[in-house]
Amino acid sequence: MNNARRKQIEGIRAEMESASTRLEDIMAEEQDYLDNMPESLQGGEKGATAEEAIDNLQSAIDSLDETTAALMEAQS
Numbered sequence: 331m332n333n334a335r336r337k338q339i340e341g342i343r344a345e346m347e348s349a350s351t352r353l354e355d356i357m358a359e360e361q362d363y364l365d366n367m368p369e370s371l372q373g374g375e376k377g378a379t380a381e382e383a384i385d386n387l388q389s390a391i392d393s394l395d396e397t398t399a400a401l402m403e404a405q406s
């Protein structure tokens with residue numbers, strides 16, 4: 331792989347790492363929302379919706395991290 335393509339991949343990888351960080355921040359905010367919710371709501375629909383959002387965000391973060399690792403390998 332030539333240097334120009336490596337540099338393009340590096341730029342994409344940096345964008346993905348930034349997106350992962352932003353998603354982690356959003357997930358932390360959603361977790362705080364859930365943690366500060368009254369217990370009666372945590373066990374209800376609002377709590378379930380927040381938990382589902384947290385799970386989906388974690389899945390997205392994991393996918394981005396796996397893709398970032400694959401891009402690093404591609405640059406080698």
